[in-house]
Amino acid sequence: MSDNNDWVVNGRDLTKIYTMGDIEVHALRGLSVQIGRGEVVSIMGPSGSGKSTLMNIFGCLDRPTSGEYCLDGESVANLKDEQLADIRNRKVGFVFQTFNLLPRSTALTNVELPLRYSPPNGRKRRELAKEALVEVGLGDRITHRPNELSGGQQQRVAIARALVNDPAIVMADEPTGNLDSKSGDEIMELLLGLNQDRGTTLIIVTHDPEIAEQTQRVINIRDGVVAEA
Amino acid sequence: MNYLQSFIEASESLLANKMRSGLTVLGIIIGVAAVIAVLAIGNGTQESILGEIQGVGTNLLFVTSGGSEDISNPKPLTLADAEALADQFSTPSIDGVAPVLNGRVEVTFAGENKSTTVVGVTPDYASVRNVGLSEGEFVSDTDLAGRSAVVLLGTEVAEDLFGRKSGLVGEKVRIEGQPFRVIGVLEEKGGSSMGSEDDQILVPMTTAQTRLLQRSIPNQVDIIYIQAVASDAVPQASLEISQILTARHRTMIGEEDFSILSQQDFLDLASTITGVLTIFLGGIAAISLLVGGIGIMNIMMVSVVERTREIGLRKALGARRIDILSQFLIESSLLSLMGGFIGILLGWALSLIVEMIAAGSGTPIVPAMTLEAVLLAVLFSAGIGIFFGLYPANRASMLEPVEALRYE
Numbered sequence: 081m082s083d084n085n086d087w088v089v090n091g092r093d094l095t096k097i098y099t100m101g102d103i104e105v106h107a108l109r110g111l112s113v114q115i116g117r118g119e120v121v122s123i124m125g126p127s128g129s130g131k132s133t134l135m136n137i138f139g140c141l142d143r144p145t146s147g148e149y150c151l152d153g154e155s156v157a158n159l160k161d162e163q164l165a166d167i168r169n170r171k172v173g174f175v176f177q178t179f180n181l182l183p184r185s186t187a188l189t190n191v192e193l194p195l196r197y198s199p200p201n202g203r204k205r206r207e208l209a210k211e212a213l214v215e216v217g218l219g220d221r222i223t224h225r226p227n228e229l230s231g232g233q234q235q236r237v238a239i240a241r242a243l244v245n246d247p248a249i250v251m252a253d254e255p256t257g258n259l260d261s262k263s264g265d266e267i268m269e270l271l272l273g274l275n276q277d278r279g280t281t282l283i284i285v286t287h288d289p290e291i292a293e294q295t296q297r298v299i300n301i302r303d304g305v306v307a308e309a
Numbered sequence: 310m311n312y313l314q315s316f317i318e319a320s321e322s323l324l325a326n327k328m329r330s331g332l333t334v335l336g337i338i339i340g341v342a343a344v345i346a347v348l349a350i351g352n353g354t355q356e357s358i359l360g361e362i363q364g365v366g367t368n369l370l371f372v373t374s375g376g377s378e379d380i381s382n383p384k385p386l387t388l389a390d391a392e393a394l395a396d397q398f399s400t401p402s403i404d405g406v407a408p409v410l411n412g413r414v415e416v417t418f419a420g421e422n423k424s425t426t427v428v429g430v431t432p433d434y435a436s437v438r439n440v441g442l443s444e445g446e447f448v449s450d451t452d453l454a455g456r457s458a459v460v461l462l463g464t465e466v467a468e469d470l471f472g473r474k475s476g477l478v479g480e481k482v483r484i485e486g487q488p489f490r491v492i493g494v495l496e497e498k499g500g501s502s503m504g505s506e507d508d509q510i511l512v513p514m515t516t517a518q519t520r521l522l523q524r525s526i527p528n529q530v531d532i533i534y535i536q537a538v539a540s541d542a543v544p545q546a547s548l549e550i551s552q553i554l555t556a557r558h559r560t561m562i563g564e565e566d567f568s569i570l571s572q573q574d575f576l577d578l579a580s581t582i583t584g585v586l587t588i589f590l591g592g593i594a595a596i597s598l599l600v601g602g603i604g605i606m607n608i609m610m611v612s613v614v615e616r617t618r619e620i621g622l623r624k625a626l627g628a629r630r631i632d633i634l635s636q637f638l639i640e641s642s643l644l645s646l647m648g649g650f651i652g653i654l655l656g657w658a659l660s661l662i663v664e665m666i667a668a669g670s671g672t673p674i675v676p677a678m679t680l681e682a683v684l685l686a687v688l689f690s691a692g693i694g695i696f697f698g699l700y701p702a703n704r705a706s707m708l709e710p711v712e713a714l715r716y717e
Binding site: 141168185245 | 322618623626627629630711714
């Protein structure tokens with residue numbers, strides 16, 4: 081195990097095998113990837129290449145079948161579900177293609193959601209959530225519900241939610257996939273800006289070469305391994 | 310975990326589906342209301358019956374002719390039996406003896422007609438049955454000896470015949486066509502489930518024997534009321550009565566041709582009957598609670614499937630199993646507790662309605678909503694919420710975040 085703390089994401093020889101009935105699906109076949117602190121990386125690859133699996137493992141939503149994965153210096157390969165939940169809560173922010181906001185809750189409550197599962201409570205939570213919303217430019221929309229916001233604004237709420245716990249990495253899965261190009265550009269601008277202001281490590285999973293071009297490094301996945309560029 | 314926050318969130322999610330939550334809660338409301346109302350009315354009925362029986366006096370015994378079913382040709386009770394029982398030396402536990410004859414008669418006054426119960430009594434009846442007079446005097450020994458045509462009216466009879474309850478001493482009424490002089494009016498006792506004591510008239514025993522209620526055997530009486538010296542002397546008094554009557558009727562032990570009933574027997578019987586009824590009806594009501602609980606489970610299952618993505622999201626954001634589990638459990642308990650509280654109010658309202666109906670029909674029942682019944686209903690409904698919420702909540706908490714997030 082590497083003690084090099086400059087790698088915020090450090091995966092070695094990752095494999096993932098899904099068993100579907102009698103068939104074993106090898107989603108990852110000994111993949112190794114390192115991502116440095118403060119980097120902006122995009123992960124590209126065709127459907128079925130294993131990039132979703134990789135994202136799930138990076139985001140601690142899933143465990144590799146074998147291999148070593150360290151997130152922010154913590155080895156997570158052998159953790160229990162509850163410990164994984166804790167790591168997700170503290171170290172990972174998720175931005176989804178479909179926003180995944182709670183439809184009946186206000187922007188503020190949505191942003192507060194990760195804090196509900198971690199120590200700060202009451203006032204402190206509210207303040208942190210407000211700050212995050214101000215940071216993504218929605219300071220005047222905190223009491224709006226998702227259906228009162230545009231797609232771009234909803235994604236901003238989701239980004240605020242991803243940031244509110246001050247995570248080590250932000251995983252964005254096709255963050256602009258459901259947006260028109262103008263809002264998409266704004267969201268990318270916001271994400272890249274946050275990376276510059278806060279130094280948040282940003283991992284974007286995308287199909288869109290235009291998005292990938294804006295990142296510092298592109299990791300191409302083919303058949304469960306990193307394809308050499 | 311912030312419980313207030315969870316509580317608010319659970320209420321919000323329930324309120325988002327008002328119609329569905331309402332219908333789900335309805336099952337619990339009806340169940341709890343039924344249980345509460347049945348228990349309250351059951352308790353009230355029991356109290357009112359026991360109150361009436363106790364009001365008569367717990368040291369009272371009733372002796373009637375006829376023993377168990379297989380005794381043939383029981384000897385009727387007679388005045389001589391009563392006199393023997395009144396003997397202070399052989400029956401030290403007995404304080405007073407009042408033999409009576411009773412039957413139905415027609416009483417008329419100035420064209421007003423009333424059918425009522427006539428009771429032939431001796432002067433001791435007043436103290437044994439604890440009868441008070443609102444005016445006039447009780448039947449005296451002179452009346453008894455002279456077979457006087459005198460009568461004491463119950464208030465209901467007085468009301469029906471004269472339209473008033475006082476100033477009646479000296480009036481003349483006709484009983485079965487024969488003229489009787491009113492010598493007093495009985496104190497009002499109020500309704501009773503064993504027949505109103507206000508709807509009766511008292512005449513001297515001898516008068517009843519000769520003029521109103523002819524019996525096949527001379528000096529036959531229908532019931533002998535016995536007053537024991539104290540409540541705890543009732544078993545001893547019962548024993549003494551039994552010994553004397555067995556000897557006088559020359560029956561074998563175990564083949565008595567008479568029955569002795571004490572107030573305690575009536576008390577026991579009454580509370581057994583009302584108790585069994587309450588449990589029976591309460592049990593039926595509890596089944597509807599169970600059905601309501603299954604309704605909650607059903608809705609929670611639907612809710613879990615519907616919110617699979619939300620669960621996935623929460624898990625992705627760091628919710629642990631216990632967080633998801635408690636979220637759904639709080640929702641289901643909230644549903645059933647709401648049902649419980651509304652059900653208690655509704656059950657209370659129901660028992661008040663029953664009280665009004667009962668009062669209107671002359672048999673007052675005061676429904677007694679006990680703390681135990683309320684606690685039982687609250688705990689039971691909360692328990693149902695938790696029990697029937699557990700399975701869906703557990704299903705939700707076991708969802709894999711990756712799969713739940715992918716769910717469409």
